[in-house]
Amino acid sequence: MRGRSVGKATVVVRRGFRIVIPSRIRKQFGIKSGHRLGVLAFEGRLELIPIVPAKSLRGYLKGIARSVRRDRDRV
Numbered sequence: 001m002r003g004r005s006v007g008k009a010t011v012v013v014r015r016g017f018r019i020v021i022p023s024r025i026r027k028q029f030g031i032k033s034g035h036r037l038g039v040l041a042f043e044g045r046l047e048l049i050p051i052v053p054a055k056s057l058r059g060y061l062k063g064i065a066r067s068v069r070r071d072r073d074r075v
Contacts, residue, residue, distance in 0.1 A: 021048075 009022040021031060029050055031037070038049040 009025055011019040011021065013019055026032070031050060036051040038051050040047045040049055
């Protein structure tokens, strides 16, 4: 679920409080049927945040420097 450019679209709240995410936004973020989105109320707006399974993040920090000096209780 990656997307870098900012997209703007209008949706309509339907019966049962359902919304449809426009296809170009779904494609941009790789959102498919069954994916989970978090809803955050922030500064007077709603934000939909794709929930990424922790397992999919494996290797995300590959190559990061691990030689950083740390406190003993943080190792």
